[in-house]
Amino acid sequence: MTPFILIVALLGLIIGSFLNVVIARLGTKEGIVWSRSHCPHCQHTLGFWDLIPLLSFLALRGRCRYCHAPISWQYPLVELTTAILFVLVFVVRYGSLSDLRPPTPDLSALSLELLALSLELGFVAILIVISFYDARTLLIPDSLVGVAVVSAIVSVLVRGGLSALTSGLLATVIFAGFFALLFFVSRGKWLGGGDVKLAVPIAIIVGWPTIFVTFLVSFWSGAVLGILILFYRKYSIFLTSVGNLDKLPLLSFLRKQESRGNVTPSRSTWIPVASGDRNDNRSAVSHEIPFGPFLALGAVVSMLWGGALLHWYVTIFGI
Numbered sequence: 001m002t003p004f005i006l007i008v009a010l011l012g013l014i015i016g017s018f019l020n021v022v023i024a025r026l027g028t029k030e031g032i033v034w035s036r037s038h039c040p041h042c043q044h045t046l047g048f049w050d051l052i053p054l055l056s057f058l059a060l061r062g063r064c065r066y067c068h069a070p071i072s073w074q075y076p077l078v079e080l081t082t083a084i085l086f087v088l089v090f091v092v093r094y095g096s097l098s099d100l101r102p103p104t105p106d107l108s109a110l111s112l113e114l115l116a117l118s119l120e121l122g123f124v125a126i127l128i129v130i131s132f133y134d135a136r137t138l139l140i141p142d143s144l145v146g147v148a149v150v151s152a153i154v155s156v157l158v159r160g161g162l163s164a165l166t167s168g169l170l171a172t173v174i175f176a177g178f179f180a181l182l183f184f185v186s187r188g189k190w191l192g193g194g195d196v197k198l199a200v201p202i203a204i205i206v207g208w209p210t211i212f213v214t215f216l217v218s219f220w221s222g223a224v225l226g227i228l229i230l231f232y233r234k235y236s237i238f239l240t241s242v243g244n245l246d247k248l249p250l251l252s253f254l255r256k257q258e259s260r261g262n263v264t265p266s267r268s269t270w271i272p273v274a275s276g277d278r279n280d281n282r283s284a285v286s287h288e289i290p291f292g293p294f295l296a297l298g299a300v301v302s303m304l305w306g307g308a309l310l311h312w313y314v315t316i317f318g319i
């Protein structure tokens with residue numbers, strides 16, 4: 001089992017490094033596949049030794065080899081996230097290798113299984129791109145949602161056939177329908193149009209009734225970060241005086257959210273704005289958190305453990 005896990009982890013690191021390029025170049029005029037990587041600061045073309053996932057970042061201590069400008073944390077984080085999620089999907093699906101090695105070697109069953117696994121990993125990769133792009137720009141590009149929808153439909157058909165697709169469509173009507181309702185009732189204040197669209201591929205792949213797990217995980221993880229941000233805003237003066245604490249990745253992420261105040265709103269806030277804040281000069285956008293990463297988190301958790309979590313939830317509450 002261990003060699004397989006290592007191969008999947010390595011695959012995750014390599015794909016993650018490609019996803020970084022997609023996240024960085026999406027929405028720019030630069031081609032995603034054919035143009036060579038360069039330092040965004042000094043424009044120096046990067047060589048082989050600068051592009052090894054994770055290791056280059058560690059060896060260069062997070063700085064460009066040529067101009068010593070700091071390299072964004074996004075790069076190692078995306079590579080590590082991709083590797084960890086790929087391994088999780090693989091281990092959860094094939095915890096014991098007997099699933100991969102049927103008693104009578106059946107090549108067509110094995111290749112179907114590999115196809116299903118690749119499709120699932122592909123969907124997770126799209127979710128990673130959407131999450132990091134959304135965290136940076138507060139936008140979810142329609143093109144990515146489109147790719148996610150197609151990949152979800154094919155993945156569900158390969159794994160579960162028409163009955164699984166029916167369950168996915170039922171989940172879509174209810175999950176995305178509920179989000180669309182929230183969007184229209186709040187006139188886009190509670191969540192953005194991009195979130196409603198992203199709910200569609202997620203509902204298709206998760207299916208009915210596991211989609212409830214997606215809803216609960218996304219909602220609660222988003223709420224916890226929302227509370228953290230409010231807390232941070234309240235105590236940011238204290239944190240600034242502590243100094244170095246501010247350089248921690250989470251805090252610098254929160255700080256970026258904080259400084260979005262003067263940016264034109266591209267998507268509306270999903271956390272209701274406290275009434276007192278409406279009067280000061282900050283725009284409502286400074287409260288804005290991207291909801292896409294939480295939807296993606298909910299999706300991955302329910303793809304992996306949805307059945308078990310739903311069972312646990314139903315037993316606890318005796319529904």
Ligand SMILES: [Zn+2]
Pocket residue numbers: 039040041042043044064065066067068069
């Ligand atoms: Zn440089």
